[in-house]
Amino acid sequence: MGSLEDSPRQGLGVSPATFHRxxxxxxxQSIQNRSMLSETSDGGKVQTFYPRLLDSQGNQxxxxxxxxxxxxxxxxxxxEVSPGNGHIPTQPEGSSDETxxxxxxxxxxTSRTILPTKKLRNKGNAAFKQIKASALNLKRxxxxxxxxxxxxxxxxxxxxxxxxxxLTIDNFIQCTQESAETNPAVVIRNVRxxxxxxxxxxxxQGEANLDELIHKEQQKHDRRNPLPLDTIxxxxxxxxxxxxxxxxxxxxxxxxYTRSGDLDTLTRNMKAARRQTPEExxxxxxxxxxxxxxxxxxxxxxxxxxxxxxxPKKLEYLLAxxxxxxxxxxxxxxxxxxxxxxxxxxxxxxxxxxLAHCNLIHAEIEAEYMWSLLNPHLVNGEGGxxxxxxxxxxxxxxxxxxTEPTTSSRxxxxxxxxxxxxxxxxxxxxxxxxxxxxxxxxxxxxxxxEVCSMISHKFKLANADNFKLVQVVKGEETQIPxxxxxxxxxxxxxxxxxxxxxxxxxxxxxxxxxxxx
Amino acid sequence: xxxxxxxxxQFKVVLLGEGCVGKTSLVLRYCEDKFNDKxxxxxxxxxxxxxxxxxxxxxxxxxxxxAGQERFHALGPIYYRDSNGAILVYDITDEDSxxxxxxxxxxxxxxxxxxxxxxxxxxxxxxxxxxNVPADEAEAYATSVGAKHFHTSAKLNKGVEEMFLDxxxxxxxxxxxxxxxxxxxxxxxxxxxxxxxxxxxxQKSGCC
Numbered sequence: 110m111g112s113l114e115d116s117p118r119q120g121l122g123v124s125p126a127t128f129h130r131x132x133x134x135x136x137x138q139s140i141q142n143r144s145m146l147s148e149t150s151d152g153g154k155v156q157t158f159y160p161r162l163l164d165s166q167g168n169q170x171x172x173x174x175x176x177x178x179x180x181x182x183x184x185x186x187x188x189e190v191s192p193g194n195g196h197i198p199t200q201p202e203g204s205s206d207e208t209x210x211x212x213x214x215x216x217x218x219t220s221r222t223i224l225p226t227k228k229l230r231n232k233g234n235a236a237f238k239q240i241k242a243s244a245l246n247l248k249r250x251x252x253x254x255x256x257x258x259x260x261x262x263x264x265x266x267x268x269x270x271x272x273x274x275x276l277t278i279d280n281f282i283q284c285t286q287e288s289a290e291t292n293p294a295v296v297i298r299n300v301r302x303x304x305x306x307x308x309x310x311x312x313x314q315g316e317a318n319l320d321e322l323i324h325k326e327q328q329k330h331d332r333r334n335p336l337p338l339d340t341i342x343x344x345x346x347x348x349x350x351x352x353x354x355x356x357x358x359x360x361x362x363x364x365x366y367t368r369s370g371d372l373d374t375l376t377r378n379m380k381a382a383r384r385q386t387p388e389e390x391x392x393x394x395x396x397x398x399x400x401x402x403x404x405x406x407x408x409x410x411x412x413x414x415x416x417x418x419x420x421p422k423k424l425e426y427l428l429a430x431x432x433x434x435x436x437x438x439x440x441x442x443x444x445x446x447x448x449x450x451x452x453x454x455x456x457x458x459x460x461x462x463x464l465a466h467c468n469l470i471h472a473e474i475e476a477e478y479m480w481s482l483l484n485p486h487l488v489n490g491e492g493g494x495x496x497x498x499x500x501x502x503x504x505x506x507x508x509x510x511x512t513e514p515t516t517s518s519r520x521x522x523x524x525x526x527x528x529x530x531x532x533x534x535x536x537x538x539x540x541x542x543x544x545x546x547x548x549x550x551x552x553x554x555x556x557x558x559e560v561c562s563m564i565s566h567k568f569k570l571a572n573a574d575n576f577k578l579v580q581v582v583k584g585e586e587t588q589i590p591x592x593x594x595x596x597x598x599x600x601x602x603x604x605x606x607x608x609x610x611x612x613x614x615x616x617x618x619x620x621x622x623x624x625x626x
Numbered sequence: 627x628x629x630x631x632x633x634x635x636q637f638k639v640v641l642l643g644e645g646c647v648g649k650t651s652l653v654l655r656y657c658e659d660k661f662n663d664k665x666x667x668x669x670x671x672x673x674x675x676x677x678x679x680x681x682x683x684x685x686x687x688x689x690x691x692x693a694g695q696e697r698f699h700a701l702g703p704i705y706y707r708d709s710n711g712a713i714l715v716y717d718i719t720d721e722d723s724x725x726x727x728x729x730x731x732x733x734x735x736x737x738x739x740x741x742x743x744x745x746x747x748x749x750x751x752x753x754x755x756x757x758n759v760p761a762d763e764a765e766a767y768a769t770s771v772g773a774k775h776f777h778t779s780a781k782l783n784k785g786v787e788e789m790f791l792d793x794x795x796x797x798x799x800x801x802x803x804x805x806x807x808x809x810x811x812x813x814x815x816x817x818x819x820x821x822x823x824x825x826x827x828x829q830k831s832g833c834c
Contacts, residue, residue, distance in 0.1 A: 451672065
């Protein structure tokens with residue numbers, strides 16, 4: 110969890126605006142993504158999913174339902190924090206939803222999504238918001254255009270290798286990719302610092318008419334409602350930089366976690382967790398975690414999260430997944446058709462269950478990526494809460510008990526056979542088809558041949574010459590040469606950390622042996 | 627994490643306590659004025675916010691619920707880091723849950739020092755008849771560790787508002803007191819966390 114440490118992220122400032130898009134937008138986008146990304150998923154599935162969502166929310170009587178709170182409150186409170194920190198421009202009410210992200214989404218995806226406004230977000234359910242938002246979409250056009258214009262300008266600048274800005278970005282990407290530095294924490298910190306630096310450069314130095322453009326666009330907005338420049342620029346930089354470096358960063362993380370065994374642990378424990386019942390994972394008996402198509406929807410959101418390179422958008426997908434979990438969990442204990450209020454006691458185990466069943470083995474990388482690249486102010490609110498929940502779920506999964514027995518030798522309970530001078534040997538009697546484990550006295554200086562004759566003698570085997578001593582390492586058997594010392598062989602394998610077993614068997618016999626533990 | 631300024635103060639409050647003591651009910655009561663209310667779909671009650679106006683100061687509380695089950699104990703630090711306040715909830719009918727509160731207090735003081743403002747909530751006073759934690763003992767304990775004790779019932783909506791209000795006021799005080807320090811050494815707020823493993827559980831001696 111080293112990532113939770115504060116890395117030097119000072120000076121960066123994604124304004125909360127990046128988050129102001131509510132989840133319905135994300136939902137919408139995901140639906141488009143679904144249909145765009147996966148030919149395999151039938152259209153019907155997508156369609157059944159969406160109305161279901163409308164149903165569950167459309168009926169919600171209270172205009173102050175938790176879901177609306179969920180999507181609004183977290184962001185609203187971030188908004189409060191920004192000015193206190195000086196370097197972040199105040200987030201205007203009206204332009205809060207015109208984020209850079211929307212612009213990119215709009216450009217990249219086939220159709221534009223509906224943008225719920227903040228006012229509506231506070232007012233109520235998603236369905237309602239969507240209808241209203243689409244009606245209001247026209248009104249927000251100017252600011253949206255400003256964001257688009259500025260960002261497109263920056264992206265164009267970055268593509269121009271003759272400008273200082275473009276050249277610097279190009280060099281940085283190339284250097285990072287070719288660098289010998291593969292410690293992900295260092296790499297990602299450099300990326301973060303570079304982006305903050307470039308942002309400051311653009312804000313202070315300007316480049317090729319950017320100043321003019323910004324000035325011109327700002328004129329269109331009144332003073333109380335200035336453009337969230339910081340967010341706009343940061344959003345453009347995510348496109349210019351992270352788009353090209355995400356895979357490199359992932360590669361570094363995968364290498365590190367593979368080396369450290371974390372990836373393996375998480376993969377194995379998730380598999381083990383899938384075999385456990387929800388109750389064994391801590392889910393209350395009365396709560397039914399998402400299954401079937403609900404789980405598919407959540408999996409899609411998590412998949413989108415994995416594919417995304419922009420940290421704030423990743424977080425949005427995470428929140429969308431969280432929201433779907435809340436929508437699909439059922440409570441069997443409630444007397445009426447009412448639903449429970451899910452606090453952390455209930456939610457965390459369900460979330461763990463979902464992560465395991467979606468097999469999000471790179472969850473830790475996703476969490477690290479977001480922790481390292483997101484503006485600290487964004488991780489104080491709701492986004493931060495659920496990112497924390499993601500980190501804690503990973504922590505729980507990595508420390509899951511009752512996992513399947515590992516093959517690691519250090520977890521084996523020492524036995525007499527580990528004592529010097531003894532050796533555990535499995536004796537395969539092909540006449541009876543049995544395998545007997547025997548702990549036998551084997552001196553350091555005994556050769557394999559001597560051990561064989563001792564065993565033949567002890568067990569009164571007629572055709573002793575036919576029998577050989579073999580070592581089995583990871584299911585692969587190798588015959589131990591007659592003049593080798595079995596004890597030295599064992600010591601060497603133990604030093605290499607390879608669990609092994611010794612089998613005494615006749616040459617031709619095929620042993621269906623238990624996996625070496 | 628506490629941020630003041632023209633647009634108000636921002637506080638993070640973490641809810642700690644054993645499972646089933648009513649953490650979620652308390653915060654739901656406070657933020658939504660609901661107790662087990664009927665609703666169409668599942669409510670998210672893990673992260674809630676509340677806006678307050680105290681003596682002209684705008685305050686925004688972000689309330690972080692935590693999973694209280696023993697198996698999740700090690701997660702505490704991930705959640706309570708950077709907290710301005712903590713509400714430690716126990717069930718007055720359950721002595722163990724009060725013991726748990728004491729453990730949390732110890733841990734919080736060790737990890738966050740006196741920076742964090744503490745409240746102890748003896749919840750479920752609607753079940754006064756089944757009380758197992760003596761009120762005076764709990765209050766004396768709270769005083770001894772510099773926390774404030776409140777008798778609450780999320781069900782009857784008793785003591786909840788008062789508790790959050792008092793906590794917020796004390797956080798505001800602390801915030802204005804520490805302002806001077808904060809400006810003196812800007813790098814003082816570290817965001818380090820430390821995860822401590824659970825102590826290994828004693829092996830049950832199985833014997834027939």
